[in-house]
Amino acid sequence: xxxxxxxxxxxxxxxxxxxxxxxxxxxxxxxxxxxxxxxxxxxxxxxxxxxxxxxxxxxxxxxxxxxxxxxxxxxxxxxxxxxxxxxxxxxxxxxxxxxxxxxxxxxxxxxxxxxxxxxxxxxxxxxxxxxxxxxxxxxxxxxxxxxxxxxxxxxxxxxxxxxxxxxxxxxxxxxxxxxxxxxxxxxxxxxxxxxxxxxxxxxxxxxxxxxxxxxxxxxxxxxxxxxxxxxxxxxxxxxxxxxxxxxxxxxxxxxxxxxxxxxxxxxxxxxxxxxxxxxxxxxxxxxxxxxxxxxxxxxxxxxxxxxxxxxxxxxxxxxxxxxxxxxxxxxxxxxxxxxxxxxxxxxxxxxxxxxxxxxxxxxxxxxxxxxxxxxxxxxxxxxxxxxxxxxxxxxxxxxxxxxxxxxxxxxxxxxxxxxxxxxxxxxxxxxxxxxxxxxxxxxxxxxxxxxxxxxxxxxxxxx
Amino acid sequence: xxxxxxxxxxxxxxxxxxxxxxxxxxxxxxxxxxxxxxxxxxxxxxxxxxxxxxxxxxxxxxxxxxxxxxxxxxxxxxxxxxxxxxxxxxxxxxxxxxxxxxxxxxxxxxxxxxxxxxxxxxxxxxxxxxxxxxxxxxxxxxxxxxxxxxxxxxxxxxxxxxxxxxxxxxxxxxxxxxxxxxxxxxxxxxxxxxxxxxxxxxxxxxxxxxxxxxxxxxxxxxxxxxxxxxxxxxxxxxxxxxxxxxxxxxxxxxxxxxxxxxxxxxxxxxxxxxxxxxxxxxxxxxxxxxxxxxxxxxxxxxxxxxxxxxxxxxxxxxxxxxxxxxxxxxx
Numbered sequence: 001x002x003x004x005x006x007x008x009x010x011x012x013x014x015x016x017x018x019x020x021x022x023x024x025x026x027x028x029x030x031x032x033x034x035x036x037x038x039x040x041x042x043x044x045x046x047x048x049x050x051x052x053x054x055x056x057x058x059x060x061x062x063x064x065x066x067x068x069x070x071x072x073x074x075x076x077x078x079x080x081x082x083x084x085x086x087x088x089x090x091x092x093x094x095x096x097x098x099x100x101x102x103x104x105x106x107x108x109x110x111x112x113x114x115x116x117x118x119x120x121x122x123x124x125x126x127x128x129x130x131x132x133x134x135x136x137x138x139x140x141x142x143x144x145x146x147x148x149x150x151x152x153x154x155x156x157x158x159x160x161x162x163x164x165x166x167x168x169x170x171x172x173x174x175x176x177x178x179x180x181x182x183x184x185x186x187x188x189x190x191x192x193x194x195x196x197x198x199x200x201x202x203x204x205x206x207x208x209x210x211x212x213x214x215x216x217x218x219x220x221x222x223x224x225x226x227x228x229x230x231x232x233x234x235x236x237x238x239x240x241x242x243x244x245x246x247x248x249x250x251x252x253x254x255x256x257x258x259x260x261x262x263x264x265x266x267x268x269x270x271x272x273x274x275x276x277x278x279x280x281x282x283x284x285x286x287x288x289x290x291x292x293x294x295x296x297x298x299x300x301x302x303x304x305x306x307x308x309x310x311x312x313x314x315x316x317x318x319x320x321x322x323x324x325x326x327x328x329x330x331x332x333x334x335x336x337x338x339x340x341x342x343x344x345x346x347x348x349x350x351x352x353x354x355x356x357x358x359x360x361x362x363x364x365x366x367x368x369x370x371x372x373x374x375x376x377x378x379x380x381x382x383x384x385x386x387x388x389x390x391x392x393x394x395x396x397x398x399x400x401x402x403x404x405x406x407x408x409x410x411x412x413x414x415x416x417x418x419x420x421x422x423x424x425x426x427x428x429x430x431x432x433x434x435x436x437x438x439x440x441x442x443x444x445x446x447x448x449x450x451x452x453x454x455x456x457x458x459x460x461x462x463x
Numbered sequence: 464x465x466x467x468x469x470x471x472x473x474x475x476x477x478x479x480x481x482x483x484x485x486x487x488x489x490x491x492x493x494x495x496x497x498x499x500x501x502x503x504x505x506x507x508x509x510x511x512x513x514x515x516x517x518x519x520x521x522x523x524x525x526x527x528x529x530x531x532x533x534x535x536x537x538x539x540x541x542x543x544x545x546x547x548x549x550x551x552x553x554x555x556x557x558x559x560x561x562x563x564x565x566x567x568x569x570x571x572x573x574x575x576x577x578x579x580x581x582x583x584x585x586x587x588x589x590x591x592x593x594x595x596x597x598x599x600x601x602x603x604x605x606x607x608x609x610x611x612x613x614x615x616x617x618x619x620x621x622x623x624x625x626x627x628x629x630x631x632x633x634x635x636x637x638x639x640x641x642x643x644x645x646x647x648x649x650x651x652x653x654x655x656x657x658x659x660x661x662x663x664x665x666x667x668x669x670x671x672x673x674x675x676x677x678x679x680x681x682x683x684x685x686x687x688x689x690x691x692x693x694x695x696x697x698x699x700x701x702x703x704x705x706x707x708x709x710x711x712x713x714x715x716x717x718x719x720x721x722x723x724x725x726x727x728x729x730x731x732x733x734x735x736x737x738x739x740x741x742x743x744x745x746x747x748x749x750x751x752x753x754x755x756x757x758x759x760x761x762x763x764x765x766x767x768x769x770x771x772x773x774x775x776x777x778x779x780x781x782x783x784x785x786x787x788x789x790x791x792x793x794x
Contacts, residue, residue: 068587101763160560274574362575413557
């Protein structure tokens with residue numbers, strides 16, 4: 001029986017964290033199951049089908065849509081379908097409620113009443129359309145049609161999956177560096193401040209040296225790279241303090257956290273820096289590759305590179321070695337000091353990149369960004385199974401850990417959990433995740449009886 | 464009888480966590496169910512994200528919006544960015560995912576909020592701002608409902624000139640990321656300039672709008688300017704933090720504090736003479752007017768792009784007559 005036990009044990013040890021993520025997704029999908037109404041072109045096509053099947057007699061139709069991308073697509077699709085169909089005349093009203101209402105009143109007065117109104121779901125909710133018979137009596141014979149509903153969880157909507165990605169990108173990127181630092185047995189508390197530091201520097205460089213709102217793509221890229229490089233320098237400094245002056249990483253990075261925070265406020269003069277071109281949001285909000293958000297591409301790229309480094313290169317093996325036993329590594333010829341400086345520099349540079357992404361998402365840089373982010377990053381790393389004592393950890397597991405945190409925050413928002421309760425839940429989740437990890441590795445805290453029983457079982461012959 | 468098998472432990476722990484989360488989920492919105500009944504009971508959901516729920520001013524706005532909207536059949540999801548613009552942007556994105564009927568915001572940062580509002584614009588969801596505006600001209604906000612902050616700042620200057628006999632040195636404890644505060648300080652300075660007042664504004668320091676931060680900043684200001692005569696604190700928590708510092712320094716007779724907001728805590732301090740005066744804000748009116756504007760918008764009426772609610776100075780003599788305090792004295 002023991003082989004079966006150990007098979008399950010290994011399965012959950014290696015893939016347990018992904019299992020937890022999938023369970024969470026399933027849970028939030030069930031909890032956010034709701035009536036959805038197709039929008040845009042899809043909704044329009046469906047509605048056109050309904051019109052032709054159930055209301056064939058309608059020859060004169062009025063198309064009403066609210067403002068926005070989906071509303072426009074809805075109106076365009078329907079008006080095109082009507083134009084291509086001989087025998088049906090149509091009119092389109094796309095706009096804000098007051099515009100539509102005025103036009104409807106004019107229509108009612110002129111006596112030209114359409115036979116059917118095809119409206120988007122949002123427009124159909126406007127009180128004067130919902131109660132059309134009461135509000136505009138001359139239009140009371142008109143049928144109002146809007147897209148039929150279907151069931152689908154809010155959680156699994158494409159817009160939500162993108163919201164989750166947006167939510168996690170900054171933390172996930174920094175978590176790569178933090179994993180490496182924690183594997184070496186250290187910690188980096190300065191990443192939150194470095195986000196603000198780098199966001200402010202990047203936007204200030206764009207504003208003062210690259211031409212502010214008229215900055216070119218090249219100018220913006222150089223500014224961002226400079227900000228990342230400067231953040232990396234802070235990391236090099238931290239690494240040097242840790243390796244040559246033997247100050248504990250906790251203290252060094254705590255000090256650099258305060259220094260970077262102060263510098264961010266000084267450079268930004270306490271304001272948020274917003275004199276940047278609109279195209280800056282390309283990195284944080286654009287989707288150039290087949291509609292996949294750039295942030296997702298960036299995460300995929302960096303995680304792949306990091307995974308390859310940690311599992312297939314000498315550098316990766318050295319990092320694990322330094323974390324496992326620093327002295328033994330040094331005696332085996334591992335360049336310990338250089339490795340340590342590298343991980344702190346990498347972590348800080350990734351924090352710099354996180355700051356640039358944040359500035360891109362918010363189209364501005366402020367010294368108030370990144371507050372408390374170091375804790376979320378560390379949480380992502382430990383939920384992913386990396387031990388704070390060092391020597392072990394997996395990069396891809398950190399990615400799963402980051403997603404678990406993002407999924408929980410996003411899911412709770414969708415369900416409507418109150419802000420303060422969310423914090424309590426998140427804290428407990430992190431605790432539960434680490435507890436699970438401990439149990440995975442060492443088994444339940446055994447009472448004396450169970451310990452004796454287990455000892456007897458281990459020495460007994462297999463049944 | 465060995466220890467429990469580990470897969471079972473995983474399942475038990477994760478299951479108990481789910482129960483905890485479900486138990487904590489409040490019924491802010493109708494519990495989504497696989498039936499058509501959910502949609503017929505509510506006209507729609509309004510997403511609200513405030514700057515912080517720890518300042519009673521914003522909590523009153525949020526609660527009023529929720530109550531007023533409920534009267535009209537709308538549900539309100541109350542969230543708070545807690546001073547973090549990135550968090551507020553995530554909240555707006557989630558509102559868009561949920562396809563709320565309207566979004567009401569008090570931005571954490573008047574400039575960074577523009578990207579979130581732009582996303583809402585693209586999704587076709589109308590956006591209203593309450594108390595704090597978005598300073599980006601390129602985004603579309605249906606209406607901005609706020610106190611006339613600029614005028615309030617002018618009133619503060621008048622009160623300060625009155626209290627100090629139109630002379631002396633004044634410091635401002637500020638919150639420069641917030642547009643409503645920018646208007647207040649501008650009103651303050653402009654009024655002093657216009658009245659050709661000899662009062663000197665020695666500087667503005669950021670107090671983060673909170674009591675503890677303003678307390679620390681006020682202590683530093685007092686160190687740097689021992690002959691200070693007055694402090695303009697941009698809201699009640701800031702004023703109370705400044706008062707604590709002034710009290711510790713023993714300078715309560717020397718320094719006059721003028722706040723802003725007129726929240727119950729601030730009014731009590733005015734009654735006790737700790738704060739000289741406040742231009743009072745009416746967060747309930749802001750909440751009510753916001754809901755009115757939303758309803759008007761959906762009803763097809765034109766809504767004014769900016770609705771300003773006037774403010775007035777509240778002195779100690781007003782506090783003495785205020786039923787808020789006189790009721791307490793009744794036997």
